[in-house]
Amino acid sequence: MDLTQREEQVLTADDTVGSLGLVFMSLPPLPPPPMIVKHVHEGTWAENAGIGPGCEVLELGGLKVGSMTREEFTQAIKSRPLRIRVQPPNCGAWKQVAHFQKETVRLQFKKVMLQKALRDEHDKVKTELGIDIQAEEDRKNKNNQTKAEILQQRQRVEDQKQQLVAQEAELQKMREKCEVYERETQNRRKAMQAESLYLEKQQAELDRARHEFNEMRKNALEALEKEKQEVAGERKKLEAQKDVTSIAQEERDDLESERHRLQQQSQELLADRATFEAAVEQMKVDLEQQKARLLQERAEMEEDVEEILAQQKELQAQKAKMGSLETDLEKQKAELKAASLHGKA
Structure with missing residues (x-):
């Protein structure tokens, strides 16, 4: 592109x-x-x-x-x-800029050539008028300098040409990149169009399925309403056909069976209550026995504690006696030692 x-x-x-x-x-x-x-x-x-x-x-x-x-x-x-x-x-403006640059280079080159021609004419006039050799040498030196400048100008022109060629190559690369971008854009546009068609097809199928579902629902509701009406009619017919006397007899039988069932439940509750009260009495007896056993164990433990305290007192007394015995023993050792030392002396 x-x-x-x-x-x-x-x-x-x-x-x-x-x-x-x-x-x-x-x-x-x-x-x-x-x-x-x-x-x-x-x-x-x-x-x-x-x-x-x-x-x-x-x-x-x-x-x-x-x-x-x-x-x-x-x-x-x-x-x-x-x-x-x-x-x-802007192609027109871009071409104008390039043309302007070329004209600038051409005019600069023309200016250099005119300057050279003027110098040559000036030197010629000097020669015709008999100007000295030193002036001729100076003219030659100037001519050499002018040639060097011309070479420099030519080199600059060549450099500008190379820059223009490089710019043209870059423009060509940009054109190629733009073409690739355009192709990719077209491919993406085609893919988006295909996807849009697919979505439209899916939407049409969804609308058709929704319409079919609504029709099925409507038919089902109509059939259900029709069945309700038929059931209501059948119920009215059955109620009209029932014998009022037979219905009353059935109700009395149901009440009698219900009274009999309640009596049985009352008897079962009385039996359960007697069992529960017997269990409670047995639990009371067991608790009294456990309480007596615990009191006896407590008394035994108190006796054991008193016995242990007595043994501790006896042990302390024995420890005190052992301490006095050790003291006496130490005194005896000291006396024996003193006596031994006195005998040696």
Whole structure:
């Protein structure tokens, strides 16, 4: 897809974008023509956003570039987020810029040639008038310098040609990328159309199924209502056919059987009550026996405690006696030792 066929875009570079990757033909304050993109670095935000050589930048951060100063441009190009309004390449303007550059190079070259011709004519006039040899040498030196300048001008022209060739190659790459993008867009559009058709088909099937379900529900409700009416009619017929006397007899039989059942339940409850009261009396007897046994055990434990206290007292008395015996023994040892020492003396 040719970039000239694309519509005007408004792009935004957020805080994650460092360098935009754009090189412009000229910077604000702008002379004619407008600010045109000269080169886009590969892998940068501008390339990913679809900006290519030849695109015209109309606004930066809400300000028109035609009325911006150099300070405003520098401040705007560094701010983030940055809102950029870009117009696709204008083929006529792009050709005019290229033609203007070529004319500038041609005029510069023509200027150099005219300067050289003027110097040659000046030297010729000097020679005819008999100017000295030193002047001739100076003229030769100037001619050599002019040749060197011409060579430099030619080298610059060659460099500009190479730059133009590189720009044309970059434009060709951008055209190829745009064509690939156009093909991908067409494929995605076809896929979306197919998906839309599939969704429409699914919606039609869903509507048909909903309609069938509503019909089935309506038929079922009608059949149910009809069955209710038939059942109500049958019930009325049965009620009309019942014998009032037989119904009363059946009710008396039911009451008699219910009275008999209640009597049996009353007898069973009385038997359960007697059993429960006997169990309660037995539990009382058991509790009294357990209470007597616990009192006896408590008395035995108190006797054991008194016996243990008596034994502790006896043990303490024995310990006191043993202490006095040990004291006497120590005294006797001391006396024996003293006597032994006295005998040796």
